[in-house]
Amino acid sequence: MAIAEVTVVPLGTKTASLSRYVAQAIKVLQQEKDIKYELTGMGTIIEGDLDRILTVVKKMHEVTFGEGVVRVSTTVRIDDRRDKASSTASKLESVAKHLEH
Amino acid sequence: MAIAEVTVVPLGTKTASLSRYVAQAIKVLQQEKDIKYELTGMGTIIEGDLDRILTVVKKMHEVTFGEGVVRVSTTVRIDDRRDKASSTASKLESVAKHLEH
Amino acid sequence: MAIAEVTVVPLGTKTASLSRYVAQAIKVLQQEKDIKYELTGMGTIIEGDLDRILTVVKKMHEVTFGEGVVRVSTTVRIDDRRDKASSTASKLESVAKHLEH
Amino acid sequence: MAIAEVTVVPLGTKTASLSRYVAQAIKVLQQEKDIKYELTGMGTIIEGDLDRILTVVKKMHEVTFGEGVVRVSTTVRIDDRRDKASSTASKLESVAKHLEH
Numbered sequence: 482m483a484i485a486e487v488t489v490v491p492l493g494t495k496t497a498s499l500s501r502y503v504a505q506a507i508k509v510l511q512q513e514k515d516i517k518y519e520l521t522g523m524g525t526i527i528e529g530d531l532d533r534i535l536t537v538v539k540k541m542h543e544v545t546f547g548e549g550v551v552r553v554s555t556t557v558r559i560d561d562r563r564d565k566a567s568s569t570a571s572k573l574e575s576v577a578k579h580l581e582h
Numbered sequence: 583m584a585i586a587e588v589t590v591v592p593l594g595t596k597t598a599s600l601s602r603y604v605a606q607a608i609k610v611l612q613q614e615k616d617i618k619y620e621l622t623g624m625g626t627i628i629e630g631d632l633d634r635i636l637t638v639v640k641k642m643h644e645v646t647f648g649e650g651v652v653r654v655s656t657t658v659r660i661d662d663r664r665d666k667a668s669s670t671a672s673k674l675e676s677v678a679k680h681l682e683h
Numbered sequence: 684m685a686i687a688e689v690t691v692v693p694l695g696t697k698t699a700s701l702s703r704y705v706a707q708a709i710k711v712l713q714q715e716k717d718i719k720y721e722l723t724g725m726g727t728i729i730e731g732d733l734d735r736i737l738t739v740v741k742k743m744h745e746v747t748f749g750e751g752v753v754r755v756s757t758t759v760r761i762d763d764r765r766d767k768a769s770s771t772a773s774k775l776e777s778v779a780k781h782l783e784h
Numbered sequence: 785m786a787i788a789e790v791t792v793v794p795l796g797t798k799t800a801s802l803s804r805y806v807a808q809a810i811k812v813l814q815q816e817k818d819i820k821y822e823l824t825g826m827g828t829i830i831e832g833d834l835d836r837i838l839t840v841v842k843k844m845h846e847v848t849f850g851e852g853v854v855r856v857s858t859t860v861r862i863d864d865r866r867d868k869a870s871s872t873a874s875k876l877e878s879v880a881k882h883l884e885h
Contacts, residue, residue: 484623484624485624486624486625488659490793490795490857492793492795492797492800492802493797493798493799493800493801493802494795494796495796495798496796497663497665497795497796497854497855498676498796499795499796500673500676500677500679500680501680503677503680504677504680504681507677507681508681519622519623520674520677521587521620521622521627521670522585522620522627522629522669522670522671522673522674523585523586523587523625523627523659523661523670524587524624526622526623526624528623531741531744532741535737535740535741538737539733539734539737542733542761542763546765551764551765551766551800552762552763552764552765552766552800553761553763554760554761554762554763554793555760555761555763556758556759556760556761557758557759557761558589558624558756558757558758559744559755559756559757559758559759560624560754560756561744561754561755561756561757562598562753562754563748563753563754564598564753564754568623569622569623569624570623572601572623573621573623575599575601576601576604576605576608576621578601579601579602579604579605580605580608580609591692591694591756593692593694593696593699593701594696594697594698594699594700594701595694595695596695596697597695598694598695598753598754599695600694600695632842632845633842636838636841636842639838640834640835640838643834643862643864647866652699652865652866652867653699653863653864653865653866653867654862654864655692655861655862655863655864656861656862656864657859657860657861657862658859658860658862659857659858659859660845660856660857660858660859660860661855661857662845662855662856662857662858663854663855664849664854664855665854665855686825686826687826688826688827690861699865699867700878702875702878702879702881702882703882705879705882706879706882706883709879709883710883721824721825722876722879723789723822723824723829723872724787724822724829724831724871724872724873724875724876725787725788725789725827725829725861725863725872726789726826728824728825728826730825760791760826762826764800766800770825771824771825771826772825774803774825775823775825777801777803778803778806778807778810778823780803781803781804781806781807782807782810782811
């Protein structure tokens with residue numbers, strides 16, 4: 482299980498408001514059964530099997546084309562730890578513990 | 583007011599666990615009065631004046647050196663919108679509205 | 684054909700020097716026939732079919748594990764333009780034309 | 785001395801061609817005396833003092849607003865190594881040495 486952050490940005494859109502494109506990409510995620518996701522103010526955090534994550538990112542990227550969008554910039558940052566189970570929740574807990582001391 | 587996402591990553595640390603370094607950087611943020619921040623599973627989202635953001639990012643970067651850390655990789659992604667007020671909250675609301683339809 | 688930039692970073696390595704890991708990932712690229720790549724000071728730029736790029740990035744990520752490496756942070760930024768053929772060369776030429784004026 | 789990669793992306797532009805905006809940002813760099821830079825197919829690599837880099841990135845970001853551009857997404861990735869002198873050239877040489885073996 483890996484954690485990834487994805488941002489899908491259409492370029493050359495008529496307006497600087499991109500929320501409808503973000504919503505399209507989130508709809509792709511809503512249809513995926515074994516993927517956890519969380520929308521933040523700067524992207525979408527996805528947790529799941531790495532191959533599944535890459536497949537889903539490809540879908541989020543593809544769905545953004547069309548209706549006048551001819552160029553899409555997609556960024557994926559993968560955090561893949563294999564010595565122990567890792568998740569957004571466990572990462573936040575670890576930082577919180579260090580902040581208490 | 584801009585929104586930015588920051589990740590500060592020390593390289594060549596003895597362990598693959600980096601939460602103590604993240605906590606150090608968060609402590610820098612806790613001491614800043616006019617900066618809003620939120621820790622996510624993949625970075626820290628900061629809202630504030632762009633110059634203040636860059637100054638704070640520099641501090642988060644610097645505090646990570648020391649105690650054996652000689653190399654730090656810091657990434658900042660800035661989303662700066664000037665035709666209307668924007669915030670993490672307003673961005674999430676806009677996407678939510680599109681998802682309802 | 685898309686253009687992508689990939690950085691594969693092992694975390695928790697004994698030394699802050701990561702060039703041997705970069706070399707491992709480049710060796711993966713050298714074995715791929717229909718992929719163009721260029722190493723820069725900050726990552727590797729890859730040109731090719733998007734599915735091929737994602738497959739190759741996965742290989743570069745996987746090869747970095749092992750020999751004590753248990754955590755890898757991989758970032759891929761994809762620039763995918765579909766209204767006309769695009770390449771690193773054509774992008775640099777366009778900027779150069781604007782600089783002349 | 786640090787190495788950084790910068791990408792400045794205007795959102796909501798009339799066309800998906802962004803080379804004129806990249807050229808504007810490069811012109812900012814051309815006027816800076818103590819900064820080395822190199823344009824790649826995916827961004828601009830800058831070498832120099834970290835404070836100078838951040839100041840220049842701010843200028844590149846600001847120059848992109850105007851003429852209808854109301855939203856700019858700027859990403860900076862900093863590689864800062866302090867146990868020895870590092871540069872784009874030395875990093876590429878180190879990888880090349882590992883590839884020879």
